[in-house]
Amino acid sequence: MMSYSAPIRDLTFAATELADLHGVCRLPGFEEVTAELLQSILEEAGKFAGEVLAPINWSGDQQGVRLENGQVRTADGWQEAYQQFIQGGWNGLPFATEVGGQGLPWLVATAVAEIWHAANMSFSLCPLLTQSAIEAIQAHGSAQQKATYLPKLVSGEWSGTMNLTEPQAGSDLSAVKTRAVAEGDHYLLSGQKIFITYGDHDLTDNIIHLVLARTPHAPPGVKGISLFIVPKFLPDAHGNWKLRNDIETLSLERKLGIHASPTAVLGYGAKSGAVGYLVGEENHGLIYMFTMMNVARHAVGVEGNGVAERAYQQAVAFAAQRIQGREIDDPSGERVAIIHHPDIKRLLLLQKCRIEALRALALLVGGCMDHERRQTDAQLQTRAREMVEIMTPIVKGYATELGLENVSLALQVHGGMGFIEETGAAQHYRDQRITPIYEGTTGIQALDLIGRKLIRDGGAMNGRVIERIREQCGALANARELAAMTDGMAKALAILQESANSIVASAADNMQLPAAVSEPYLRLWGVVACGWQMLKAADVSLTKQQDKQPADGRGDQQDATFYRNKLHTARFYFSSEMPKVHALGEIISTSSQLVVAADASLFQAG
Amino acid sequence: MKILVAVKRVIDANIRVRVKPDHSGVETANVKMAMNPFCEIAVEEALRIQQAGDAEEVILFSAGPQKCQETIRTGLAMGADRGLHVLTDERLEPLAIAKMIAAAAEQQGADLIILGKQSIDDDHNQTGQIVAALMRRALGSYISEIKKVAGGFAITREIDAGLEKLRITSPAVVTTDLRLNEPRYASLPNIMKAKKKPIDELSVADLGVDIGCRTEILSVVEPPARQAGVMVSDAGELVDKLKNQAKVI
Numbered sequence: 042m043m044s045y046s047a048p049i050r051d052l053t054f055a056a057t058e059l060a061d062l063h064g065v066c067r068l069p070g071f072e073e074v075t076a077e078l079l080q081s082i083l084e085e086a087g088k089f090a091g092e093v094l095a096p097i098n099w100s101g102d103q104q105g106v107r108l109e110n111g112q113v114r115t116a117d118g119w120q121e122a123y124q125q126f127i128q129g130g131w132n133g134l135p136f137a138t139e140v141g142g143q144g145l146p147w148l149v150a151t152a153v154a155e156i157w158h159a160a161n162m163s164f165s166l167c168p169l170l171t172q173s174a175i176e177a178i179q180a181h182g183s184a185q186q187k188a189t190y191l192p193k194l195v196s197g198e199w200s201g202t203m204n205l206t207e208p209q210a211g212s213d214l215s216a217v218k219t220r221a222v223a224e225g226d227h228y229l230l231s232g233q234k235i236f237i238t239y240g241d242h243d244l245t246d247n248i249i250h251l252v253l254a255r256t257p258h259a260p261p262g263v264k265g266i267s268l269f270i271v272p273k274f275l276p277d278a279h280g281n282w283k284l285r286n287d288i289e290t291l292s293l294e295r296k297l298g299i300h301a302s303p304t305a306v307l308g309y310g311a312k313s314g315a316v317g318y319l320v321g322e323e324n325h326g327l328i329y330m331f332t333m334m335n336v337a338r339h340a341v342g343v344e345g346n347g348v349a350e351r352a353y354q355q356a357v358a359f360a361a362q363r364i365q366g367r368e369i370d371d372p373s374g375e376r377v378a379i380i381h382h383p384d385i386k387r388l389l390l391l392q393k394c395r396i397e398a399l400r401a402l403a404l405l406v407g408g409c410m411d412h413e414r415r416q417t418d419a420q421l422q423t424r425a426r427e428m429v430e431i432m433t434p435i436v437k438g439y440a441t442e443l444g445l446e447n448v449s450l451a452l453q454v455h456g457g458m459g460f461i462e463e464t465g466a467a468q469h470y471r472d473q474r475i476t477p478i479y480e481g482t483t484g485i486q487a488l489d490l491i492g493r494k495l496i497r498d499g500g501a502m503n504g505r506v507i508e509r510i511r512e513q514c515g516a517l518a519n520a521r522e523l524a525a526m527t528d529g530m531a532k533a534l535a536i537l538q539e540s541a542n543s544i545v546a547s548a549a550d551n552m553q554l555p556a557a558v559s560e561p562y563l564r565l566w567g568v569v570a571c572g573w574q575m576l577k578a579a580d581v582s583l584t585k586q587q588d589k590q591p592a593d594g595r596g597d598q599q600d601a602t603f604y605r606n607k608l609h610t611a612r613f614y615f616s617s618e619m620p621k622v623h624a625l626g627e628i629i630s631t632s633s634q635l636v637v638a639a640d641a642s643l644f645q646a647g
Numbered sequence: 648m649k650i651l652v653a654v655k656r657v658i659d660a661n662i663r664v665r666v667k668p669d670h671s672g673v674e675t676a677n678v679k680m681a682m683n684p685f686c687e688i689a690v691e692e693a694l695r696i697q698q699a700g701d702a703e704e705v706i707l708f709s710a711g712p713q714k715c716q717e718t719i720r721t722g723l724a725m726g727a728d729r730g731l732h733v734l735t736d737e738r739l740e741p742l743a744i745a746k747m748i749a750a751a752a753e754q755q756g757a758d759l760i761i762l763g764k765q766s767i768d769d770d771h772n773q774t775g776q777i778v779a780a781l782m783r784r785a786l787g788s789y790i791s792e793i794k795k796v797a798g799g800f801a802i803t804r805e806i807d808a809g810l811e812k813l814r815i816t817s818p819a820v821v822t823t824d825l826r827l828n829e830p831r832y833a834s835l836p837n838i839m840k841a842k843k844k845p846i847d848e849l850s851v852a853d854l855g856v857d858i859g860c861r862t863e864i865l866s867v868v869e870p871p872a873r874q875a876g877v878m879v880s881d882a883g884e885l886v887d888k889l890k891n892q893a894k895v896i
């Protein structure tokens with residue numbers, strides 16, 4: 042199977058030169074974080090990912106998970122890898138030192154998370170879900186709940202899950218039916234949850250489920266949903282967490298991909314009721330969920346881009362080794378590796394420029410998450426929060442949708458071998474398919490982007506964010522040399538602003554209209570946001586190329602190659618991805634009526 | 648007991664090494680570097696001895712350009728206590744490195760020196776032996792086991808005929824074989840702690856040794872490409888080919 046080599050140079054570039062690691066390091070609590078520390082962390086994470094997680098990615102896919110006597114068993118090697126992972130202290134990377142975490146910035150956590158997801162997506166979902174559970178308890182749990190659950194979740198001794206979905210309640214959580222009835226200091230839950238990632242497994246001693254449910258007199262809809270902590274094992278009389286709670290794993294789903302990640306149907310309270318503990322106040326559950334949603338959605342975007350990076354690496358290796366055809370301008374020459382063919386180079390370049398742009402965007406948002414939490418200057422903090430608000434659905438929606446296209450291109454590079462399972466390219470294609478679905482489908486991200494992030498305040502916040510990007514792009518050091526790109530960027534921002542205006546205007550008429558073009562609008566934002574990152578990358582690269590002094594002590598020559606290639610990649614992005622803004626702008630301005638006017642008869646067979 | 652571990656910065660084991668176009672050496676400019684795998688095993692063993700309570704301090708030694716400090720940091724992140732770096736951009740032969748290690752071990756009062764049996768770049772398999780000779784210390788080469796015992800160490804050596812069990816006196820020099828242990832991954836807390844651990848930078852003059860080269864590199868070339876094999880139909884044909892074509896029997 043293909044190996045994985047963490048893109049450490051590009052991750053450090055994106056973190057230090059695009060996402061302003063230095064600014065993040067100046068935030069209170071991050072004084073010890075430096076570029077050198079980031080480098081060491083990425084190198085060691087890359088080593089662990091490459092040697093421990095990546096080798097069991099394919100075997101895990103082939104073997105899958107199984108349910109034996111009510112207990113889920115993970116694939117061979119999973120338990121050992123998980124033990125090594127938590128013993129390495131990786132599980133607690135971004136969490137507070139008081140609860141056993143390492144207190145590192147989300148910017149660093151984002152870079153490291155890409156490495157885990159790329160090496161082994163199915164494996165890394167377990168820590169990803171635990172991270173969400175920690176965030177929820179951290180933000181809304183009582184002091185006692187924090188003391189009870191956080192240290193073990195942060196260390197990874199226990200894992201966490203998110204139990205939202207029910208058969209009738211997926212995108213629309215107002216339909217949640219699971220019941221919770223108060224009994225003394227706790228509640229008894231009953232109902233069914235489906236599609237629960239790592240809902241049961243054999244990696245940890247306990248599993249802490251965070252469950253959305255309704256209390257008996259709760260108001261209908263989203264305002265009547267509460268959040269509960271429901272452990273798989275409860276403490277017995279001696280305080281040992283050995284008492285089995287009334288939760289049953291009813292079945293495991295057979296799926297298109299992520300075969301080694303258990304997706305469970307969980308039955309709560311079939312016997313006596315599952316013991317659960319209320320988080321915060323009754324009926325506030327969905328609001329609590331939303332506070333951690335940003336982190337989880339951002340994480341899935343990073344995941345989508347990580348899987349694309351893995352597939353891309355495999356495609357490059359294959360293209361360099363597969364001999365087929367001759368140089369198109371030398372028909373009598375030697376047969377060559379397919380990487381010589383212009384169309385293969387184009388396929389690889391497309392993947393590369395998108396992955397690098399999305400990586401930079403995801404890290405930038407990671408850094409903004411740090412400013413949002415720790416910045417003491419109120420104005421800077423607001424700016425960071427607004428960036429996170431706008432960019433979260435874009436990172437989630439666009440990185441996963443584009444990730445899907447990318448893994449398809451990576452497979453295409455392999456020709457027929459790509460379609461054959463043993464090659465391994467197919468696994469990335471299958472695994473990637475879930476990323477635009479869970480944690481809110483792309484459609485739901487798009488509604489978030491036009492609803493809460495645009496229409497709600499008449500486009501004011503959206504306009505401010507666009508303006509800040511415009512300012513940055515207007516103040517580049519190498520604006521003259523990059524005129525073609527800055528020009529393209531200015532036009533793209535104008536189209537984005539126009540589209541946003543038209544969406545706000547049409548919303549006043551009929552909300553159906555903006556909803557009909559919300560997905561193209563999310564894509565438009567994605568293309569522009571990525572372009573912003575590539576333009577910055579080009580600017581930095583030009584400056585670095587002109588600098589005779591290697592600023593960070595790395596070998597001159599190595600850096601020269603890196604920056605030259607970065608500039609090349611950025612130029613390719615502007616020639617091959619950026620032009621999409623014109624088409625998307627057109628789609629947004631002309632298609633909504635046609636979508637809304639389509640009635641059921643249009644979709645009837647015949 | 649103090650342990651000194653020598654660690655070398657080499658081209659990462661997963662990288663395909665390329666010869667420079669002028670045949671003066673191998674290309675190192677654009678390639679990923681890492682700690683020599685045998686040195687990782689040496690660091691791991693030192694840490695195990697320390698964890699067993701048999702050593703107070705594990706000191707890492709490396710000689711070479713500035714970047715060697717990254718290699719030392721890698722070992723510090725595994726858990727070693729501090730580093731010594733001899734800064735030099737000269738080409739270093741095993742004899743020169745051995746002299747520096749011996750001088751450093753003397754200065755530090757190291758009772759046990761652990762080295763990899765060889766480095767994967769030059770494959771000399773000499774440095775440990777020379778250190779022991781220079782210091783007139785007991786040598787245990789190619790070890791797959793080591794235990795502190797009264798007055799010295801009980802070791803197992805991997806030799807052609809199998810395993811050789813020996814007892815050597817302290818102070819000693821040992822070189823590690825592949826099966827000695829499986830090196831740990833650095834944990835995140837240790838990676839963060841490593842940043843604060845001291846690395847003392849020395850010059851060659853501080854150690855008072857002559858590192859002049861005794862050899863000269865004439866040319867470095869790629870090994871010849873392997874020829875495709877041929878299938879033989881029976882043993883008779885094989886013997887015939889070995890006799891008359893390969894002329895080896």
Ligand SMILES: Cc1cc2nc3c(=O)[nH]c(=O)nc-3n(C[C@H](O)[C@H](O)[C@H](O)COP(=O)(O)OP(=O)(O)OC[C@H]3O[C@@H](n4cnc5c(N)ncnc54)[C@H](O)[C@@H]3O)c2cc1C
Nearest residue numbers: 203204205206211212236237238304479480481482484485
């Ligand atoms: C492998 C896997 C793992 C999962 N892990 C978890 C987990 O750990 N915890 C958990 O709680 N859930 C989990 N889920 C559930 C997942 O989050 C949901 O499947 C997802 O949110 C979509 O809900 P749904 O399947 O009910 O689809 P539906 O909501 O029925 O959506 C069907 C389609 O309709 C669209 N749609 C729905 N409503 C609207 C609307 N208002 N406007 C426009 N379009 C709309 C959607 O975009 C989608 O295209 C998992 C699912 C899978 C497959």
